[in-house]
Amino acid sequence: MTGQVTTVDGRVAGRRGQATRQKLLDCLGKMLGTSPYRDVRVIDVARKAGTSPATFYQYFPDVEAAVLEIAETAVRESGDLSELAAGRSWTGKAGRQTAEELVDGFLSFWRKHDAILRVIDLGAAEGDRRFVRLRTRIQGALVKPLAESIEGARSRGRGADKGPTPVALAGSLVTMLAGVSSQPKSLQALGAKQADLKPALTLLLHLGVTGRRPTA
Template identity: 35%
Template sequence: MGSSARTGPETVAGRKGRETRRRILDAVEKRCLEVHHREITVGEIARSAQVSPATFYTYFPDVVAATAEVAQRHLDMFAPVVHAASELADPDVDEQDYQDFVGLFYEFWRGRRGLLETIIASEVEEDPRYFRVLLRLMMSVTYALAPAVRTGHRVGVAGSLVMMLTSSAARIDGFARDGVPFDDLIASQAFILRAALQASAD
């Protein structure tokens, strides 16, 4: 008898398990992109994913473990921002290149306010399972930007600029209320970034 694909109960259970896990992660993702992870409860995730709280705990020990996995997904999506940062080390970059980088940075965080809030409001006791993923994300763009620094400690300057952009990204709505259009905010941040990176030692 020739070989055939297994379709018994074990395979079906496996498929069902993967689908259940995916639904839980999708529900976690929806919430943690909107709010700080400390505001998320197992109960609301279970209701959204249409599973019981006990089922949630079958797949994840707690909310932090699930949000850390979601954050890892988004770390992979950050690659275009990191690439744009690395391009600024090219001596032929112009104002548009700086604006493109700032624009990509802001657009990435625009739909991820919960993750952004975690970075801005992080504390010493922040659970490392979750925060270290976000820290890797921020360090990736810092180290990509560092070669473009001409004066001063490269990582120190690059990290300071990244935190400036991060804080500004968290206040986009506030800038708008203060009468600063989004395009003008990008241009302003690009101007500061370019001035800092291209500063001469003398």
């Protein structure tokens, strides 16, 4: 961790303190992948990090504050998704490549942050405005450039001239990507092979943006 970090009481943490704080976050992140969010306790996080609850409370007032810190990291990294759609070509073979890279990048992002993204979705579903804002920022990283791509395709005579607004269509496509990314086991149980999901998402994404199937 870099930059200035302060404790709960406002003191600036030194290098060792920053390392301890980051270790607590790393341990909490791993626990979120194996335990329900509501079941994680401060004492469990501290024990896993090899420290004490008192040390945890030096950096975070409660588990939720630490969870929100981890969520902010995922939000920051979601900004990289914008580069997968902004200014990219959606015509010909280049269009297929754009769709494939965007799907691949989104799936990779979700796998990396799966645990905290599930917590964000849970909090947002419960109406917690903090988690709603976090989810909106993550979705927005891709919705905005994707909507611009849809608008561009329509202005060049590709895609449907009428129908959903570019933002509504882009938002639906991003929600589709998130839904498939978060439920691979359920889809496999229904008979959808893991190897078939990426090509299916690539096809639907390309159709959504351009109104056409990707070039073979």
